[in-house]
Amino acid sequence: MESLAANPAFGTYALCSAILGLKMMLSAVYSGTRRQVHQSYINPEDAHVFGQAETVSAALEGPEVAHALRIERNDLANIPLFFAIGLIYVLSGASAFGAAVYCWTFTIARIAHTICYMNGLQPWRAVSFGAGALATLGMIVQIIFGWV
Secondary structure, three states: OHHHHOOHHHHHHHHHHHHHHHHHHHHHHHHHHHHHHOOOOOOHHHHHHHOOOOOOOOOOOOHHHHHHHHHHHHHHHHHHHHHHHHHHHHHOOOOHHHHHHHHHHHHHHHHHHHHHHHHOOOOHHHHHHHHHHHHHHHHHHHHHHHHO
């Protein structure tokens, strides 16, 4: 473990992973606040405990909650892949510079993607998604060519 702590590439990966983990947690909080603000509950027990007196559960998520949940689903489709690929990339001997470029590009792109998603900013949401995807793809290519 001491050798990993001394590895600047791993340090960058660890910091970016921590930021992304926090970002995912905050996305869940955002979904919860949308549910609370718009009194939109699927589960009857949630409507009973957290809703106002007249609040009932619905068969479908309200539009604001569904939008927030799509942010979470997008994170779940992309960030765990980064966790795995980034770790393999770093453990495969990535340079500090390479790790910084790929990890920070992905991290900043995912934060920008969420901000754009929350505010309906296209085409910037697609651009930030693409930047993050390219960073992950770059690490994948580096891993493959490092082992071929």
